[in-house]
Amino acid sequence: MASNVDQAVGRVIGSLCVVSAMNGDVESAMVASWVSQASFVPPGITLAVAKDRAVESLTLPGSKFILNVLGDGKSSAIMKQLLKPFKPGEPRFEGLKTKQASSGGRIVLDAISWMECTAKSHMESGDHWVLYATVEDGQLQDDKTLTALHYRKTGTRY
Template identity: 25%
Template structure:
């Protein structure tokens, strides 16, 4: 991609979320920023995942994912979800199962439990369109969500 275009894209503002999945081998989680609501009725969200990520294949196979909305204070702590051994990502955190059995961090703002309805290839990512099956607030009050501004200003997903 032309560098000038990337500089503009780096100025886009996104939330930083933890997407959790369940595979036959266990739980996995990854940091994601390309997440958005895309329908109110039925309630749906869109999630873009790079095709080379393990979670990509796990979402394809399971047909489910859970979006954890992270508090601003978690910027450093969530780096544990970038470790090489994906089976150990949840060792250092406290979580509870969502209604579909996916990890929900005990200190997240809230979560959305989703089933995949559509997939759209978009180049090096797949756009997973998920219908929200359940969700809820975990922390309430004035907790602000984590954004790219809190996460070093830029999150390209390739670092």
């Protein structure tokens, strides 16, 4: 049974997004739900990344990555593909419509928006890193669909 604190923390909602990054031949991606706007000038976001995620090493300060925002009712195929277990080197985006960004990360064409970000700082926070990044480029791809949200019942797991 989850504690009162765990249940209270679990009610904090977040946008469902896909983080994509590439450095040389190494590409990785993850589904992220702990994402928030952090600044107006320059436009910036915060993102929590678990310390054991492969994409973590590709989001260190100075690195570029793509943040794809998923749409409500349009995220199931993307989530199904990206949440399954992958072996190292296995193509994560197989079967999804994507295009390569100038930074090397993948833009998911079925996302409602995408942002090309530059990681500025990396703060240790328990079992995750909190990353602050500025948004260098981006595009709204679907202005009719609302952002997909992740609702949790407890603050002890995704």
